[in-house]
Amino acid sequence: MNEKNEYGTMICPTDKVEMEKKTFSMEGFKVRGWRCKKCGEEAFHGKDAEIYLLYKKLQNQPAKAKVGVLGKSTVLRIKKEIAQTLGLEKGDDINIRIEPPRKVVIEVPE
Numbered sequence: 001m002n003e004k005n006e007y008g009t010m011i012c013p014t015d016k017v018e019m020e021k022k023t024f025s026m027e028g029f030k031v032r033g034w035r036c037k038k039c040g041e042e043a044f045h046g047k048d049a050e051i052y053l054l055y056k057k058l059q060n061q062p063a064k065a066k067v068g069v070l071g072k073s074t075v076l077r078i079k080k081e082i083a084q085t086l087g088l089e090k091g092d093d094i095n096i097r098i099e100p101p102r103k104v105v106i107e108v109p110e
């Protein structure tokens with residue numbers, strides 16, 4: 001996740017000065033971007049903004065997941081878009097808890 005803090009520079013289209021890097025919090029969702037110290041102009045990182053829009057689209061939208069078996073484990077396959085918006089990668093640890101009677105809550109740590 002270190003690479004998340006390394007991204008290019010942005011020049012303010014108005015002032016022609018390098019903008020300051022800033023992480024915006026959109027309802028708790030982090031979007032990288034830049035802010036101009038002179039005029040206050042803000043710009044969002046294209047890929048982050050794209051993932052944020054996808055996140056908004058998928059929010060509160062029920063999605064089917066497929067149950068599978070891998071060795072002795074039961075695996076749950078979720079849509080690629082959901083994994084992408086949550087930044088899930090192979091090997092990541094997530095927390096799962098059961099809410100009675102038949103609800104499963106999956107939490108992705110920051």
Ligand SMILES: [Zn+2]
Pocket residue numbers: 012013014015016036037038039040041
């Ligand atoms: Zn500016």
